[in-house]
Amino acid sequence: MITPERLTQLGRLAEVVPAPDGSWLAAAIARLDEDDAAYVHDLWRIPLDGGVPRKLTRGPWDDRSPRFRRDGSLCFLSNRAHGKKPEEGEEKRAQVWVLPEDGGDPRRLTDEPLGVRDxxxxxxxxxxxxxxxxxxxxxxxxxxxHAKEVSEKGPSLLHYTRxxxxxxxxxxxxxxxxxxxxxxxxxxxxxxxxxxxxxxxxxxxxxxxxxxxxxxxxxxxxxxxxxxxxxxxxxxxxxxxxxxxxxxxxxxxxxxxxxxxxxxxxxxxxxxxxxxxxxxxxxxxxxxxxxxxxxxxxxxxxxxxxxxxxxxxxxxxxxxxxxxxxxxxxxxxxxxxxxxxPFEGSYGGAHPLPEGQGFVGVGHTLLQPPRAFRLVGSVMEWLADPSGWEPDEVAEVEVEDLAFAAPDPVEEGGEPATVRGFLLKPPGEGPHPTLLWIHGGPISQWSDGWHWRWNPLVLVQAGYAVALPNPRGSTGEGHAFTAGIWGNRWGEACYRDLMAVSDGLAAREDVDEGRLVAMGGSFGGYMTNYLGGRTERFAALVSHAGLWDLRAFYGVTDVPSFFGMQNASTPWEGEIDKHSPHRNVGSWESPVLILHGSRDYRVPVGEALAMFEALQAHGVESELAVFPDENHWILKPRNARAWYRTVIDFLNRKLA
Incomplete structure (x- = not known):
């Protein structure tokens, strides 16, 4: 089973690129550094003939973004030392290096003062x-x-005109x-x-x-x-x-x-x-x-x-x-x-092989971390996997497709919509405590794919069934379905879709209706907050980086104009807080855990602080967990483990 520790220990395949002769792939795979504090990438050689993968680079550096020259030599980005005492900050600046085709040590090709992005x-x-x-x-x-002087002595002033x-x-x-x-x-x-x-x-x-x-x-x-x-x-x-x-x-x-x-x-x-x-x-x-x-x-x-x-x-x-x-x-x-x-799962990062030999890329599912594949015609072949993953680790996890009838049609006058998703279940017949995990976006979807940040298997190993619904606003169901949240309608059909899913889950024999909980991040956090003020169905709620006061949020997010367009209103024109969760704080009953990163500018941490204050003032059981060094996502390995442990501990206490 996948624990928080195991999730951070697995090798993380980032991308694959085929050699010009089509005989092997260069792969960038992330791993924990020596201090267990960050991820760094190594380059690997994955043969296309079924041979054993081999590591090409090693050490404390971050070697990533493999690219081939036409002569077959492999170039990549790295923050490795230049053979001299590095300037302050140089360890964060990547340069292009080349690994000669006939072997030998990497050689630096660029010396961009502020580093190379791509x-x-x-x-x-x-x-x-x-x-x-x-x-x-x-x-x-x-x-x-100049960069060194500004960093050390200032001024730190940033001046904007738009x-x-x-x-x-x-x-x-x-x-x-x-x-x-x-x-x-x-x-x-x-x-x-x-x-x-x-x-x-x-x-x-x-x-x-x-x-x-x-x-x-x-x-x-x-x-x-x-x-x-x-x-x-x-x-x-x-x-x-x-x-x-x-x-x-x-x-x-x-x-x-x-x-x-x-x-x-x-x-x-x-x-x-x-x-x-x-x-x-x-x-x-x-x-x-x-x-x-x-x-x-x-x-x-x-x-x-x-x-x-x-x-x-x-x-x-x-x-x-x-x-x-x-x-x-x-x-x-x-x-x-x-x-x-016709292949189910999640696929991307594709590159063609020479002379019509098909193409290669990266694929994954809910039960399979990212892995290299080759597709020739309509035949899919999975290639050797150096990540350390063993399929037996999730052999007891069952994945079921979900489909529930929603009360609202996709388009006015049409048939009721179908809300699809997935249910991951732990071993045993149940009934299981069940988590309704709401995705962010909102224009996004839960897919049959591996997720390094929001991985349901960690909750499954803790004994929870996990439902991953794709309500109104999700992609993958057609334009009209996605448009169901557009135009200041966040709290309408999407809310009713989620309640229909929770109704369907509560009716199942393998779901413990009294231990049904909801969780989400970003837009999913917003919907969790919205549920908190509208229903007592959920025994506990977990809100990560969720929107709370939509009028206040507009002016401090990094994308105010887009948010205004989505909701056809601004703080000075229209009803931008029509579906704002803060308006229903007096009706909130469920205990809630609020999590947030202080460096989040998409949904600034002020949303979490305002929410925590409002709930505390209204006597609602509430807890606040803050990561001062994280953004919208909790990415550092020790922080990611702490995030999962905090969520699981909170749910276990509230459902005991």
Whole structure:
């Protein structure tokens, strides 16, 4: 069974990349460091012929993001020492290193003063492009000294003239990501985006196989809703640094993710979302050419697809959420149709193998951690797994598909909706204490997939059955189902869906109706808080990073404009707190555990403090657990173990 300790001890496969000859995969696998305080990655060699995996790098460093040069040598990001006394902070800054094909010690290729965020290598050319932070107005040779001086002596001032100013767990810094071109040997450095400013933060990008062009998301705020558009800029790797880029999809109230160059470098596939007044945004899988002409590839397909890779010149591989799975599909680039692959579970991180040998990627299920796979035609093959996982560890856990009729139709006048999900049960006939675990997002889903942060198996080993429902607002059930939470309706159909699921669970013989509890994080925390003021059904509640006072939340989250668009209101216009949990605090009866990270800027910790104060003032049994060094997610291994132990201890005490 999976305990908190075992969950953090397992090797964590992050990604796999095939060698140019298609004979083996380079894999990045995370493990605990020597101090049991953080995760670091090693690189592994996984043969495609069924051979035994072999570790390629080892030591205290974080070696990740494997990429192959066309000569077969393996490059990667690492924070390993440079062979000299490192400057302060250097251990946090990654550079590109190369592991020669014929063996030997890794050799550093870059020396970006603020480190490298990400990099790409051209498949058919000796070109490398990196994404690296650069201080504005500071010469390249002075960047490192400037960063050190500001860090040690200040000033620490950050000055803004427009939103957004924070993201996730950080204030937007003065330094910004730039695209820097090199030869594949790390020579002839050229800044392709000297005027980047904030444009390329947290966006997708790609390098063409011939090394001639880069496509990258470019952020700008130009519309009255003050939500950033992300259009695609195509830059010439060898052109003048100040040349104007080719613009794709600019000015359309849209955002582009996961751009992927076609093998000839003349087309770009991307996922595009387009904002619409009063409605949930539209989602399309789009193909652009370099003239800006576009073709929608998923017309009439009621799923949201995201590009993975090109299988060949005419076929794109995409992933999509589908009724609790993250599936793969082959998409014809001429718009002639979609071939859905029949495999259940969760799949992604795909790369094509040479000469039509299929493709490889990473797959997982609720009972199987991430593992490399190869798919040839319609035949799936799981590859050797060096993570240390043994299937017998969950042999006694039963997974059951759930489906309950909801009181609300998907669309007005239609048939009642079906709310699907999963139920994981511990050994024995029961009745079991049962946890209703509500996912975040809200535009997301529980999938038949392994989750390192929110893993239900840890609660199962503690004796709980765990239900994972996908109520209104979830993906994988079609656009109209997802739109059921849009337009200030968070507390409506989604709430009734969750109550329908809890009704269905309570009626089961293997569920102890008197020991039914609810838990959620982020939007799931919000729904847990909403349940607390609306029903006495649950014997206990656990709220992680949950929203409490929606009017106060609007001004302090890092995404206020998007939150306002979702709910068609602001604190000064409309009823933004129409479904705010704080309005029902006087009706709250169930004991509750509140958990939060202090560095959370998505749902700031003030929500937890306000909630705890309100519940204490109203005499509600309530406990507060705070992680001062964590953000929206509890990621450090010791903290993650403490999170699970705290939750299990609280539930055990309240259900005793």
């Amino acid at each position: 990099f790409r290598l051209a498949a058919n050319a000796d070109v490398m492009v990196v994404l690296a932070d650069v201080w504005p107005g500071v010469a390249h040779e002075e960047q490192r000294a 939103m957004p100013v924070r993201y996730w767990d950080r204030w937007e810094p003065a330094a910004s990501p730039h695209l820097i071109a090199y030869t594949s040997e790390g020579e002839e450095r050229r800044d392709l985006t000297p005027r980047a400013h904030r444009a390329h933060r947290d966006v997708g990008w790609d390098l063409s196989a011939d090394g001639e062009r880069v496509v990258i998301g470019s952020r700008e705020t130009v519309h009255a809703d003050r939500i950033e558009d992300v259009w695609l800029a195509i830059l010439s790797v060898k052109g003048a640094p100040d040349a104007e880029p080719i613009e794709l999809g600019r000015g359309r109230r849209s955002s582009h993710q996961a751009p992927r160059f076609s093998p000839d470098g003349l087309r770009v596939a991307t996922a595009r979302t387009t904002r619409r007044e009063g409605e949930l945004y539209a989602h399309d899988l789009v193909l652009y050419d370099l003239e800006g002409r576009e073709r929608v590839l998923d017309e009439g397909w009621d799923r949201w697809a995201t590009p993975e890779c090109w299988v060949d010149w005419n076929t794109l591989l995409a992933r999509y959420d589908d009724q609790g799975n993250v599936r793969l599909a082959r998409v014809d680039a001429a718009g002639k149709g979609v071939e859905k692959l």
